[in-house]
Amino acid sequence: MKQIIQNLKTGDTILEEVPAPLVRPGHVLIKTHRSLVSLGTEKMLVEFGKGNLISKARQQPEKVKQVLDKIRTEGLLPTLEAVFNKLDEPMPLGYCNAGEVIAVGEGVNEFSIGDRVASNGHHAEIVNIPKNLVARIPEGVTYEEAVFTVMGSIGLQGIRLADPTIGETVVVIGLGLIGLITVQLLLANGCNVIGFDFDERKVAMANAWGATAFVSSTTDPVKVVEQITGDIGCDAVLIAASTKSNDVISQSAKMCRKKGRIVLIGVVGLDIQRSDFFKKELSFQVSCSYGPGRYDELYEQDGIDYPIGYVRWTEKRNFETILAAIAKKKLDVAGLITERVPLADYNKIYNNLGGQSIASVLEYSSDSDSQATVVPVKQSTGLPSAGVVGIIGAGNFTKMTVMPAMKGSGAHFKYISSAGGLTAKSLAGKYGFEFSTTDYRQILDDSQVDLVLITTRHNQHASMVVDALNAGKNVFVEKPLAINRKQLELIIDTYNNLPAPLSLCVGFNRRFSSFAQKAKALIGTPAPMNMIATMNAGYIPPEVWVQDMKTGGGRIIGEACHYIDLMIYLSGSSVREVYMSALGNNPKENTDNAIITLKFENGSQGVINYFSNGNKSYAKERIEIFTQGRILILDNFQKLRGFGFKGFSSMSGRLDKGHKTQFERLVNQVKQGGDSLIPFHELVNSAQASFAAIESLQSGSVINVH
Secondary structure (H helix, E strand, O other), X not given: OEEEEEEOXXXXXXXXXXXXXXXXXXXXXXXXXXXXXXXXXXXXXXXXXXOOHHHHHHHOHHHHHHHHHHHHHHOHHHHHHHHHHHHOOEEEOOOOEEEEEEEEOOOOOOOOOOOEEEEOOOOEOEEEEEHHHEEEOOOOOOHHHHXXXXXXXXXXXXXXXXXXXXXXXXXXEOOOHXXXXXXXXXXXXXXXXXXXXXXXXXXXXXXXXXXXXXXXHHOOHHHHHHHHOOOOOEEEEEEOOEOOOOHHHHHHHHHEEEEEEEEXXXXXXXXXXXXXXXXXXXXXXXXXXXXXXXXXXXXXXXOOOOOOOOXXXXXXXXXXXXXXXXXXXXXXXXXXXXXXXXXXXXXXXXXXXXXXXXXXXXXXXXXXXXXXXXEEOOOOOOOOOOOEEEEEOOOHHHHHHHHHHHOOOOOEEEEEEOOOOHHHHHHHHHHOOOEEEOOOHHHXXXXXXXEEEEOOOHHHHHHHHHHHHHOOOEEEEOOOOOOXXXXXXXXXXXXXXXXXXXXXXXXXXXXXXXXXHHHHHHHOOOOOOEEEEEEEOOOOOOOOHHHOOOOOOHHHHHHHHHHHHHHHHHHOOOEEEEEEEEOOOOOOOOOOOEEEEEEXXXXXXXXXXEEOOOOOOOOOEEEEEEEOOEEEEEEOOOEEEEEOOOOOOEEEXXXXXXXXXXXXXXXXXXXXXXXXOOOHHHHHHHHHHHHHHHHHHHHOOOEEOO
C-alpha cells in the first residue's frame, strides 16, 4: 500500500510503498477514501525536518540536555550514532482519516465490515486503528466531510474546557482550520463570537457565518473587545493560533473580564506576566488534543472506556459529536475545502504548505489493490545455505541496537516484520533486507529462513518463541524469555520435545562483553564469590508499557534479568534462592527500585541494586566481584579494574555491552552448528529467578528457585 511519510533528517516528504497492516485485537482495519492534511501541524513537521542540526537543536532544548547526559555516560560516538539513527527514522504524516471498515479485530463488537468510519489514521491506503479512536459516519455525511472529525474535535475540546454558556462573548484568536470550525461551534452554542486573524479571507468567512471578526494587523484586538463588550471584557478566549510570540497570551488576558477563562488550543509563547492574571483572577488551561482519553494507553490501545457518568465527553464521543453536527448542518466543513488532490499527486499540497489553502483533502482510489502484507525491497542475489535471518519487530531496540550490531555478522537478511509496516520497510531499505512484512508468519513459513530474531514487546515473546521453534527455526529472543511461569513452562515443554535440536538464545548480551569475558577469564575456576551489581536504571513513567505487568512484565522481570544472567555466567552456578525488597512501605510488583539478593548452588552470593531514582549524569552500571583475595570492578562496560591479580590492573575502551560479539557468535553457531550460546538450563534458571524475586516481594520471604 501507499503511505505518506517524512524523513526528519532531510525533511523530504515521500509516498512510500509499505506492507499493509493486519487487524489487531481491539482494532479496526480501514480502507481509506479521504484524508485531510493538517496544514498547521504538518507544515511545522516538514519545516523541522528541513532545518539543519543546529536548527533542530534550538527547537528542542530539552533533547540537547538528554544528548549531553548520554555523551557523558556512554561516549560521543555511540551517542552520535543514536542521534542520527533517530533522525533517520520515517515519520508517518496525517491524523484525519475517513474510510470503510474491511476487518474488525477480536473484542470489537461496535463495528462491522462495510461501515463508514472516521478516525485519526495516517495518510495511508489502509490503517489499523484502536476502536476508541474510530467513530461511525452518519447517513448523509460524505467521506470528504467526515475527514474534518478529528480537527473539529480539537476545537470542540477547547470549547468544552472554556465551558461557554448561551449569550457569553467568546474570542477566537487564529482563524485557521481549527479556529474556523471553533467559530461555527460557538455560534451554534449561542455565543457571541469575536475573531482575529491576519488573513482577510478567513476573517470574511467568519463574518459570513455571523461572527464579528477582524484583521489583526489593522486593529487593536484588546480595544476592539473592550468596545464591543462595553468595557466589560470577553467571558473567554480560545487561542487557536501558532506563534512563538508572547503577545497573544498577554492580549488574551487583557481582553478578558474579571474571572475570565483562557484556553490554549494552538501553540504560542507562554511567558505569562503575573500582573496580567492576578487582579482579574483569570483561569488558564491548555487543551489536550481531541479530549479525555488522549495519550492514555488503557483507553486508546486497550479499549477501556471511561464511564459516561464520570467522563461525559471522551475523545471518541467528541468525534461522534462533530459528525452529528455535520449531519445536522450545524457545522459547514465542505465550504472550507480549497483543494482536492489525488494521493499520487500529494506533493502539490506538501510543496505549498505555506500557500493560501485552508483545507486540503487527499483522494484515494477505490480500485487500489493495496492489501499485500509483504513488500519486496531488494532483489535476491542468491541465498547461502545457512544464516538466513528473519526479524520480528522493528522498534527502537532493533533499529538502534540489533541492526548496527549485526552489520558484518555474516547473516543474510531476508525478512523484517513490524505491526505497522513502516518501520520494517525503512530498516529493510537501510540494511538490505529482501522483504518487509506485517505478517510474521510469512517468516516462519519460509523454509530458507533458519534464524528468527524476536524483538517485540515482552508479552509476545513466549508465544512467538514457541511458534518459531515449532516451525523448525533457530531462535534469538530479546530478554525476557517469558514474563510469567505459565509462558516459561510452555517454552520448556516445546523445547524439550523438539524433533531435532535447535538453538534458542536470549538477548543476555552483557555476558558477551569483552569486559565480562575478561573478568570471567581472570576469575578462572569458579569458587564461591560475592557479586554486587548496581544499575542506575533511570526513571520511566508508570504508564509506559514496560511497567505494565501484563505487557512488559515490569522492569525487574524485563530488565533486571540481565544481571541475574550475568551473575550466573560469572559464578558458573545456578541461582538457588532469591529475596527481594523494594523502596517504600507498600511497594508494588512492578517496582523499579529494588534490592535483589541471590544465593547460588555453589555458595556464591549476589546483590542486584536496581534503582530508578538516581541521576542520569552518573554512570549507568557498575559490577563488583570479590573472590579469593581478589577484586574486580567493572564500570559501565567501559573500564575493568583488578586488585590482587598478577599481571592485570585495568582494561578500558569503548562502551561494549556485548551486542556485536553476541550476534557474530550466534550467526556463526547457526551456520556451523554446535551448542547454543547460552545453555538452556541457564536461560530457564534466570527466568525462574526473576519470577521468584517478584514472589519474594509479595510474600516477604526467601523463595526457592525451581
